Amino acid sequence: MLVGDHAITACDTPLWSVADKDVTTIAGLGTSEHPHPLQRAFIAEQAMQCGYCVSGILISAAALLKRNPSPTSREVKEALDRNLCRCGSQNRMVRAVLRAAEEMAAR
Numbered sequence: 212m213l214v215g216d217h218a219i220t221a222c223d224t225p226l227w228s229v230a231d232k233d234v235t236t237i238a239g240l241g242t243s244e245h246p247h248p249l250q251r252a253f254i255a256e257q258a259m260q261c262g263y264c265v266s267g268i269l270i271s272a273a274a275l276l277k278r279n280p281s282p283t284s285r286e287v288k289e290a291l292d293r294n295l296c297r298c299g300s301q302n303r304m305v306r307a308v309l310r311a312a313e314e315m316a317a318r
Contacts, residue, residue, distance in 0.1 A: 212236045216277035218270045237266040240273060249273055252311035258303035264296040272308045281312060 212221045213235040221236070241247030249272050252258070259265040268291055275282055275290035282290070287308045288301075296304070 218274035256307040
């Protein structure tokens with residue numbers, strides 16, 4: 212989940228520690244009618260397969276783009292490094308994050 216502009220793991224974060232903070236989960240990133248640019252880019256780049264890691268990667272990417280709206284490929288890889296992807300779609304994910312960054316910059 213996003214707390215401010217930082218991605219943190221929801222599974223080991225006590226609720227009291229995020230009280231009165233700006234928290235965004237994957238459900239709050241976008242909607243079916245108005246998906247977040249990252250969600251559109253992940254679909255366009257076919258960057259998700261099994262779904263095991265996608266929520267965490269999308270949140271990590273959203274945190275990165277909040278802090279750095281024009282990341283390099285290396286910066287994207289570093290930001291996503293903590294997320295375990297078992298299906299091997301990491302290169303497509305990096306392309307999707309860069310694509311979303313471009314879309315967001317064009318707005």
